[in-house]
Amino acid sequence: MKDKESILIIDDDKNIHKLIEVYLKNEGFHLLQAFDGLEALEILSREDVQLIILDMMMPKMDGMETCMKIRETKNIPIIFLTAKSEDTDLIRGLSIGADDYMTKPFNPLELVARVKSHLRRYLTLGQRDIGDNKDEIKIGELEINRKMREVTVRGIEVKLARREFDILELFARNKGIVLSIEQIYEKVWNEAFLGSENTVMVHIRKLREKIEENPKEPKYIKTVWGVGYKLESF
DSSP states (O other): OOTTOEEEEEOSOHHHHHHHHHHHHHTTOEEEEESSHHHHHHHHTTSOOSEEEEESSOSSSOHHHHHHHHHTTOOOOEEEEESOOOHHHHHHHHHTTOOEEEESSOOHHHHHHHHHHHHHHIIIIITGGGSOOOSEEEETTEEEETTTTEEEETTEEEOOOHHHHHHHHHHHHTTTOOBOHHHHHHHHHOSOOSSOHHHHHHHHHHHHHHHOSSTTSOSSEEEETTTEEEEOOO
């Protein structure tokens, strides 16, 4: 890892800061520290940060609210730290924009591995997929309203399942860029890719059936054999 990657640690526990600092500094990362959500937002307004480690339970502004505020303007990876193990808390955290989570007490070496994994994906894909951040994207006769989660093709509204829309939105924000099946799965499902090719392929097939005039000869979602898929840029 290059030493230019900056990681912001947000936690009200100084011992957690010290523990994480020992392991991440050893890997050459530049570290920034905040002890509550408000302080974190102030740092993010002036510093270039590539990844955030965020505690869920904090004073002034908790992790959930902090995550939502960050997601209003930034697409950087967020790893939640939580002392809770209830599924509802973890699911809620992922649903509002977190990329991953670890439950305290955690293995610092596992945290380092996850940090590296998320940084690799972000630095090769994540910074680009924020490039087209408009609420409405038009590609040929395909129109996508990200805010309303609506899609029309040739002026006719098309009903997409949640994952189908998420895949199409990912393509739209990266139009013309080839995305691997692994990249698509990890961005849309927010979990590690473990041989989930069929899951992605089935969703893309259903998506093509809904937006393509001829799904067997797709105009929009093109297959790049041996690499992945891309949304044609008109």
